[in-house]
Structures are given as structure tokens and as C-alpha cells.
Amino acid sequence: MVSKIEILDVGGKGVIIGAEVVVKSLKSQGVDLMFGVVGIPITPIAIACRRNGVKYIGMRNEQAASYAAGAAGYMLGKPAACLVVSGPGLIHGLAGIGNAWVNNWPMILISGCEEFNQDQMGAFQAGPQEKTVNPFVKFSGRPASVERIPYFIEKACRVSVYGRPGPTFVSIAANLISGQIQESKLVYPPQYAPPPRSLADPVFVEKAVSAILSAKRPLIIVGKGAAYARAEHESLQIVEETQIPFLPTPMGKGVIPDDHPLSIAPARSLALKADVILLLGARLNWQMHYGSGVRFDPHVKFIQIDICPEELGNNVQPYVALFGDLSSVISQLLTSLRREKYRLNQPQWTDSLKARVQVNVIKQNAKLAVDKNPMSYERVFKDVRDVLPRDCILVSEGANTMDIGRTILPNFEARSRLDAGTWGTMGVGMGFAIAAAIVHPNKKIVAVEGDSAFGFSSAELEAACRHNLNICVIIINNNGVYRGETNVPPDIYDAPPTSLTANAHYELIADAFGGKGFFVNTYQELLPTLKEAMSLTVPTVVNVMILPNSEGREADHSKL
Template identity: 25%
Template sequence: MSERTAAPTETDAPTRADDEPTQTEVTSGSTAVVRALENAGVETAFGVQGGAIMPIYDALYHSDIRHVTMAHEQGASHAADAYGVVKGEPGVCLATSGPGATNLVTGIADANMDSDAMLALTGQVPSDMVGSDAFQETDTTGVTAPITKHNYFASSSDTVGDVVGEAFALAGEGRPGPTLVDLPKDISLGETDREPGAARAPATCIPKTEPDTHEVEAAARAIERAEKPLLLFGGGVVKGNAAEEARAFATEHQIPVVTTMPGIGTMPEDHELCLSWAGMHGTGYANMAITHTDCLIAIGTRFDDRLTGGIDTFAPEAEVVHIDIDPAEISKNIHADYPVIGDAGRAIEAIDTEMDNSPDAREWCEQCLTWKDEYPMDYAAPDDEPLKPQFVVEALDEATPDETIVTTGVGQHQMWAAQYWTFREPRRWVSSHGLGTMGYGVPAAIGARFAADDDETVVCVDGDASFLMTIQELSVAVRENLDITIVVLNNEYIGMVRQWQDAFFEGRHMAAGYDWCPQFDKLAEAFGARGWAVDSYEEVPDAIEEALAYDGPSVIDFHVDPAENVYPMVSSGGANGKFALSEDQL
């Protein structure tokens, strides 16, 4: 990975030893902002320059914080989001006022839906011009209030550093989420020598982490008496760094595990207790287990509709133990018979300590294994039909190390990647879940690459429609010489739209397909990356091997079967146990 390309020259940079970290001298609001980021340990930020944010960038010039200039502000927000997912700390993005700030909105909303920690810093017109419809003015705090954990309008050069530090800390506190600080240009330029303190979240926002003793006791008794217990690991297990505790609980008590899509990797998918992920396109055996469990132990999930299908038919036979750090999620969608509010890891350990006996679930475990045999994740790949996308995903998984980081866009390719890649660790699966943002994959791969260790592999599995939405970020990957491999499952459709049109709109393909599609391998070469186009099974291994071996950004354009669909599938609002394995079952 290359270092920052816009470093100060020897004549104007401060003199220091290479390994000596520097702290920005506070002389203005903008330098206080940068000092606050340094105090918080920020190493990398993603953004796009502009007039109102320019003072902050000027202060970054002499900082050790590496800035990655993205091609579009949306790309900056997705890169910061993914950086935070992989790194386990808030990612940082910057944009100027007006269109710069509004271009961040999709990424902020995405992070909000997925509870991803992120700090956005936006420029704003001078304070005395706010409300005058000045050039590139937008009510950024008003626009982003519904999609941030909290946002701030900076009002003083003396306090802006502490505000930024607080916003950073709040983003990662408790249930993570995005925060934003709007920075009027006069506040950034204003003089101050007040140094910001350490990044701290407000005392009023510190969550309850220790579970209530009575809640723990009640949950433990419910689990002990269960005959068909089932663990459901959600994204909160990842955010709470509780995968180790969750796995230990499952294996100690021999309880089968399903995950949500954001929870993929919390339990190794090749473990005998793991039934993979549940929901609309989850495995048949995971959905059968949810349908027939008598005690669902859900950890860190908001029970969204893509998981539950119809609320009335979700886990209909189960008592529900729901562990979550956010009390607002308890009984919001699915009634919790045994709520446990607190940190995921601490709650799991407390329940484990309280339990005297494991539930007798031997017959239940056998039943879950039987469902695995009855509803395998397989697909047909006749030689006389076009290349199957599932085959490509499996070939890529086999060719890469176990702990490869996989980012995706949104659509059919996302589902195939989740279904046919075997994940064994958390923070290896980086995707857009709640908002379902097409175009997330490429900028997310850039953010993940900067967060990952140098010896870790980063792969983006994208679709042709998603790739076209943020393809300009390929220029960033080339400029920064980032070792990422982008695999495009190209069916010349917005594939999931086409699948739904076939299933529910009598095959009327309105605005779902392309009469013409770019040659992505050639386009990659034009950007300065390496490109391959693959049409047959025989070409797949060599193309993957060459792309992974290339030390830089590469793109493989796999021309896959345009008629292939994603199954299993639970129809929207349907019952999880009535999943379809083909279109005629919908």
C-alpha cells in the first residue's frame, strides 16, 4: 500500500524523526479539529476537498494523519464506513458544504442503518451567512439529523476541538453509529490556542453494559429448560467484539447457531453447529431451525424484515431471549419474553455463569443436521449453459486465504457472495445491509484495504450495475496502488430487479437490463488497473490466479448466466419456513 502522495516537501515540513509522531499546534479552529482527531488516534481519513472545508485540509497538511482523496464524497463515506468495520473503530470522512455534504448522505444513512461507527466532518458557509442561501449552503445538520446518532453545529473556535473529540467518541460508544460535525468557515479560521482534551462521549450517553441480575437469571432458566434451543448472532456480536464469548457459549452448551447477514463470520461457517445465515435468501436449514426452535437466544439483532419475513410467522414456537445494548430494540419488532439489556459479551458470560445445566438438545442438533442434508446449498452448472456466478464465488474463495476480507455491492452478487463464501471470522464480511446501497463495494474495498494488514487479501465481489455506480473510485485504487481484486459478476442486468420482475411482475423487464454494457476489463486498463474478461469455466482459475498475483488493483469481468436467480428465497413478508427453491414455488 502506498503512502500518502501529497506529503509536505522537505523545505516546508516540520523537522522530526521518521518514527516520531507529531501533534498539530493549535492556533485556530481548524488546527484544533485536527488535534482532536490526533488525540483520538485517527490514522486515516477519506474525503474530497472544497471551499468551506479547505481550512481543515490546510491543517491536515502538516499532520501525520493520512488523507485519501476519493473521487466522490459518497465514496469517501463508504470507504470510511468499511474502514471502521474492519478496524473496529470509527472511520472518518470529510466533505465541503452544500453538494459535498449532501453527497455524503447516502453513506451516512448506510452507516446509520448498519450501526457502523463513523465521523463525518463537513464544511459550512460562515456563521453570519447561514440562512442567506449563500453559495454551496445547505442545512447539513437538518438534513442529517434523522440519519446520525447525533450531529453538531460548531459555534466556537475555542470549543470546536472538544466537539469533534466528543463526536468521534460518541460514534463508537455503546451501539455504534455515524456522527457529524458541521464546521462554519469562520469557526475553522478563527484564532484559538485552546487545546482539545481526550475524546470522550457525553456522560449522558454512556450505555448500560452490565446486565440486570434478574434478567440474566430468567434468561438462564429459559435456556436450561429448552428442548430446541437456537442461538441467533447478529451484527451486535461483531460491534461488541463478542464473537469469542458467543462461540464459547455455543460450543459449551452444544446449541446450534444461525446468524443474520451482518453477523456473518461470528461463528465459523464450517463448524458443525453453524447453520449459516437466515432470512430472505438465507439457507433452508437456518430458516427451518428458526421456524421450529422453542427458545431463540438472539444477540445483537434488530429483527429487521429481511430476517423475519412476516412477524406473525417468525419463530412461532419460541420463547425469545433478546440480548441487546440498545433498549430501544427490545420488543420493537419481535416480542422479547426474556429481555437482557447490556454489552453482548458481558451478558453472554453472565448467563453462562448463571446456568447450572446445558439444555438437552441432542435430538434437536440431529434434526438440524438432517435439514442440512435435505436443503443443501448447491446449484446446477451444465456445460451447455453460461458460466454460473456461484461457481465463480466458490473458485475465488478456494483461491484466497481463509481470512480474506470480502466487500460487496448490493443485489444478486451480494447474496451469492454471502451464500457461497465460507466465512470463519468477524469483520471479514463488509457489505451494505439495512440500506441496501448499490455501489458500496468498490469504495468499501478501498477503505478495507487501508484498515487491513499488508499481508491480508481484500476482494470486492460486485455486480455490473453496482460497479457502474461507483466505478470512478477505481481511479483512487490505482493512484494509491492498492492491492485489491474486484470481481464483477456481470449478467448485464440489475439482477435482483430482473428476478423480482420475473417472479412478481409477469416477466416485464422495465429498466432492469442493458442493451449495451461497457467492457469492464478494457475500462479497468484505461484507469490504469489490470483487467480480464472471462466467459467460460476453463478460464476461471487462471484469471483468478493472475489477478490475485498482480500487486495492484485488478478487475475480472465474469460474463455469467443472465437467467440465474438467487435461491433459497422467502417472499417478502412470507414465512421463513416456506422458502422457495425455485420460481414456481413462490
């Protein structure tokens, strides 16, 4: 049945309205996925998606929609779109724009705005939209006519992926969305060319190779940038051909499989004492302890590869700065290293790392093996690890849940881990999970959530159920933020500010929307329940109660 609003937005013969131009412009640039929340005046854009082969995913909050668009852009390597109304819709969507900005993910935010002749008149949901988003976007614009919409969309898409990726913004006036034009008058720019790939200066490449050749304790750190750059093949090559041990950052996990014999993640504290560190798409920010301090050898030589020249030298002056496309620069290094027939032969370094890995794995396994109720984080993650498909997409958020979970839950493929990222953003989980399920419809999506983190966007379960997405949400429920209470005091104002409702039945939300919920209180129930939930293809929620004061590592939740 055609809705009344759908009839209203159809132009006459040979005539097209602005909403249709927006969608056709996106489609011509290869953008075929949009998340959003409809409202005045943008609803016709969402309707036009259906008629033009752009998949529109209606979310429950613009915040989750914008998180989803950013994550989809990261996984796809091209921008996904997020559609919001002006004013409050834009403000909600700003969360995902900021998250995409700090993580360097391509996306395009499209909002409506007041008609041009209503500017400064107090129009409905009017506000300083471009001023609001400008600190977080690579490009923002507002076309002055329907004819100019294709140009702005092309530029927004192109800029989002050229150089360092990031979000862009286009604001479209209400009178342009509904405005009509003869389609024959429109010119759609050709789809933007793939981003240019640049090589590093050969002189600096040779300097980097010399540092590697002379290193006694070399290390490779694989970052999220390697995942976005599709550099998994080259990253694996340089590790295997040189036999240099590697350490992944949280979202660098999976670029090289976690079970690779040269992964020394369990020995990270010792590994950071390397004398030469090759950074593959990793930044020396807070997650890397700013490249200094007691974590690193005071005389360490960093070899830093980055697509953004402004990033080179942040916090620490690298021994060698290699500006260029990551895959291309790794290939340059490999060419020179092959010429030198280099293969690491520093048994004192590699043997010490292997020994530390073995010691730490034994310690961790002891924690995993504690069969006790209420359960610990580690006991829950033991069974979660055992039911994860090797090719699943793992979403993780929550302070202790994410921090402890990343040391136990493995990743084997690039871009298979989505977590709170560079900002440590809580509330991204459901948006990320929905994006992952749309991008990878044939894979199981597993979202491991702290109870507090889940609460940010739990209503998005309705969107997941409406689209029948293959998502299993596992809630690690300790009744609070960091730690909770077994019983909330009679006077709620006497409760610690970190406490939430005790023993909340979050799984019932899944039942309410047509999914399937499970409540787990003991380790005896856990594994069979997880197996059942993972076997279903409808959205499921497994609400797992753990010891409220189970020990975690507060405030360390995304550091290397």
C-alpha cells in the same frame, strides 16, 4: 514540492489555524483516518491531516467517502472521519450517514459551511445542513469559535461510540477553518474513555437460563452486533460449551467460522422453527422476518440481548430482554449455564438439522458442478470460493450476486464480511473495499459485485489504484439489474428497464487507472484467471460474463 495552497494555510509562530485545530482535535480523540473530497473551504483540513498523522484518503465522490468512513468505523470499533464541502457535498455524504445510522456504525462527518456573517445571505453552497442530517445522527453541532472546535470534536467522537453506535456531524464555518489563534489559548479535552460496559439484570439472566434449560429446539442467532461488539470469543464459547447450533445473519458471518460443525446455515428454514432463540446482536427487523409469521414457531421464546433498550421488544415481545454489553451478558449467561452443567442433549432436534444440512449441501453442490457456458452464478462462485484466502475481507453487493453468494462464499473471521447491510444499500462496494484495504493493509480484499452495483461507484477504482490497494474486484456480469438481455433491442426504449449495456468491458476501467483488468467468458478460463488476479497486489478487476437470465432470488437479497 509544497503547493501554493499549503503555504497559504500555515499560521505564524505560535499561531495555529482552525483547519489544524480540527485535525489535532481528531488525533487527540484517537481518530487517525479520514476519507473525503476536497473543495472550498475544507481543503486546508485535508492538508493538515498530512502534518498531524491522520491518514487522508481522497475519494472521487462524497457518497463513496461516507460509505468508507462508516465501514472503517465498524471494522475499527471507533469513528473514522469523512470530510465534505457544504451543500451538494453534504447531500452526497448523507448516503453514508444514513447507512451508518441504520447499521449502527460510528463515524463523524465534517463539513464546511458559510461564514457566520453570511448566514441567510445566499452564500456559496449554503443550506440547512444540521436540519438535513439530524434525522440520521446522534449529535450535530457547529462551533462558534476556533477555541470551541476541540470540544465539539470530542463530543462527536464520544457520542458516536457510547450506547448504540452511530454517526455524528460537525459543521465548521469557513472563517473558522482559516481563522488564526494562539495555540497556547487552546484546550484539547482528554480522549474520551472507552464506552461503559453494563451487565444485564441478574433476575432476567436467570429467567433466560431457565428457558434454555427447558428448550427442546434451541438456536443461537449471531448478528452483526456481535461482530461490532468484539464478542467473537464469548459467542464461540457459548456455542461450544452448550452445543447449541447457531445461525449467522449475513454480516454475522465469521463471528464464529462458517465451517464450524455447529453452524446450520444450510438448514436455516428448519432452524427457524426453534422453540427458544438466543439473539446475539441481531435485530428482529425485515432481515429476520420481524420475528413472526410462518418462518418461526408461533410459540417461540426470544431471548434478546441489546445495548439499546429501545430496540428490546421491537415487533415481538421477547420472552426475556437483556439490556447490556453483549460480551458481558454472554459471560453472565455462561456463568449460570456452567453452574447447571448444561450441555444440549436433544438428538431429535440436532439430528434433523444435520440431515437437512446434508440434503441442502448436496443440492447446492450439484449446482456448483454444472460446467456449462454461459455460466450460472453458482458456477462462478464455486471457483471464487476456491481462491479466497481464509483471512480475506469479503465485500459483497448486488441483488442476486449478494443473495446467492452469501450461501456459498465463506467467512472465517469476525468483521470479515461487508455487504449491503440493513438498508440493502447498493453502491457501497468500492467505498467498503477501499476502507477495508486501508484498515487491513496486509489482507487481500475481495469485492464481489453485480454489474449494476459496481456501476454506482466504479470511478473509485482510481482512488484504489492511486493508493495501490490490494483489492480484487470480481464483477458478476449478467447485463442488467436482477437479469439482463443477451442483446439490447435496436430501439433502447424497447429494452426492459432492468437491462444494461450487453457484454460491457468493465475491466478496462482498471487498466485505465493503472490496475489490471481481466475478461472471462467461459468456465474454462475462470479459475486460472482468478488465481492470476488474486496473486497481484495492485487493484484488479475480473469481469465475468454469466447467463443473462441466470435464475436468482430477486428481492430476497439480505434476509436470513
